[in-house]
Amino acid sequence: MNLSLQDIAWHRSVGQLIESLDQPNFWLSLVRLLGEYVPFDSWVVLLFSSGRPQVFAECPGEDGGPDPLFQDYLKGLYLLDPFYIASREHPRSGLQRLADVAPECFEQTDYYQRYFRLNVVADEVQFNVQLDGERTLCLSLGSKGRFNPEQIALLDLVRPWVSSLMRQRMAFERELLESAVAPAPRWQSRLEETVERLETPLTARELxxxxxxxxxxxxxxxxxxxTISAETVKVHRKHMYSKLGIKSQSELFSLFLQAQA
Structure with a gap:
């Protein structure tokens, strides 16, 4: 069996990562290793569950401090994140691309225009490790350009190593897990608080x-x-807009942002 110098370098780096599983710089070391093979512009390690996502590590903002846009994400915008939604609706381990999980009109949403394309810019891939029925450990890589098929194939090729390292690392994240905050309320509850003054509040289906x-x-x-008809969807949307006194999805998004504050 012939090994290339690149193969040898990869296995050596993985061995070093195994040795550093309990070290504070583990996530940064893992991300830097991936960056030697596939270029990306941003990254974050999250734990998705029924409550607010927990952040284990993230790339710094442009000024070296916390990214204010990402703070908005953690306050509630995550509820509109296609990757978060997919983790709740169809939890599974594997490598996911934005194209795998994004809804049909994702790039037309205010979430995409006012958050995603500014923070992630163009494309995102995510290593998912399903820990149990409720929790998904995620390593997300964001790029200013689209990941090409060769890059996706390479990331999928190394996924077994990356996923195993991520899973093993959880044994050393207990302190953060034990200090986890209580689950955040669902966005429906937040929006209900914003519109509770209405005499005819929104129904669960409208929400x-x-x-x-x-x-x-x-x-x-x-x-x-x-499991309803498209016409029924339009009726619910019409009633919702009427009750809220709005005329567009952008106005609905603004209400959602108010509910986060």
């Missing part, structure tokens, strides 16, 4: 239609997810 709209689902996608 669900609103969430799916904001995440980028088309009327057909919403109808399929909720």
């Amino acid at each position: 669900e239609v609103g969430r799916l709209m904001l995440s980028g689902c088309s009327s057909k996608e919403i109808a399929r997810k909720l």
